[in-house]
Amino acid sequence: MEKYLRVGVISNTHGIRGEVKVYPTTDDIKRFDYLKEAVIDTGKEYINVHVMGAKYFKNMVILKFQEFDNINQVLPYKGMDLLVTRENAIPLGEGEYFIADVLGCTVITDQGENLGEVINVLQTGANGVYVVKTPDGKEVLLPVIDECVLEKNIKNKMIKVHIMKGLLD
Numbered sequence: 001m002e003k004y005l006r007v008g009v010i011s012n013t014h015g016i017r018g019e020v021k022v023y024p025t026t027d028d029i030k031r032f033d034y035l036k037e038a039v040i041d042t043g044k045e046y047i048n049v050h051v052m053g054a055k056y057f058k059n060m061v062i063l064k065f066q067e068f069d070n071i072n073q074v075l076p077y078k079g080m081d082l083l084v085t086r087e088n089a090i091p092l093g094e095g096e097y098f099i100a101d102v103l104g105c106t107v108i109t110d111q112g113e114n115l116g117e118v119i120n121v122l123q124t125g126a127n128g129v130y131v132v133k134t135p136d137g138k139e140v141l142l143p144v145i146d147e148c149v150l151e152k153n154i155k156n157k158m159i160k161v162h163i164m165k166g167l168l169d
Contacts, residue, residue, distance in 0.1 A: 002084040004039060004046075006063065007031065007111070013075055016052045020084055022061045032061045038088075039080035041081040049073055097154050104159045105143070107132050110150060115140065115161065141166060 008022040024032070032054040040047040050066040063082075068074045090096070099121045107115040107130070119139075120131035128144035142148055142161055152159035 004085060005098055005100055006081050007035075007040075007084050008082040009036070010074075010077050010080050010082055011060065012078055014062045015069045015151070016072050017064075018063050019064045020074050020077065021057075022063055023059070024061055025114050026090075026131070028090055029056070029061065032063065035088070036064075037084070038063075039083040039085070041083055042075050042077070043080070046083070047077075053147050072113050097152070098147070102130070102152075102159075105142050105152075105154065105159045107159045107161055110160060110162045113162075118159065142167065 004150060007026045008024045010020045011023045014020045014021050015020070015169040019049075022032075025152055032051070035051045035054065038049050040049060047067075049068075052064040052066050054064075064073070092098070102118050102121055105118045107118060109115055114135065116132040116134040119129050119133045120142075120145075122129040130142040130144060130149075132140045132142055134140060147162065148164055148167070149159060149161055153159070
């Protein structure tokens with residue numbers, strides 16, 4: 001399991017006092033109200049930051065980090081991911097899991113066949129959709145509904161599915 005989970009992307013600076021605009025990638029946008037520590041992924045290193053405040057404007061979150069006092073200090077982080085450790089993640093309910101933990105799971109049919117590996121999870125209005133890459137390189141879309149996804153064993157990276165009529169056509 002990944003150590004860090006992405007909660008947003010730093011899209012731009014805000015003002016001249018070191019605040020940043022963050023495009024949230026979390027289901028619970030209000031999580032920023034009580035977020036105290038985060039990590040900026042520069043691609044080369046992880047930079048720990050302390051969140052001093054959060055404001056909301058349109059679909060963005062404006063964050064102030066303790067470590068930065070002016071626009072020039074935060075400008076290099078534009079476009080970078082904002083992460084949290086699992087310890088700072090929102091607690092999950094029973095049967096819930098993080099999308100990052102589903103990626104890489106082996107998908108087995110109820111007939112015992114290896115269908116492939118989950119490479120992406122699409123969010124739709126009604127339900128999620130697993131994008132499964134088959135051993136021959138094709139992609140199969142599986143709706144995350146009880147009739148199709150029979151068992152999820154995220155700890156062992158295995159998902160058991162029933163292939164409904166028409167899904168592989």
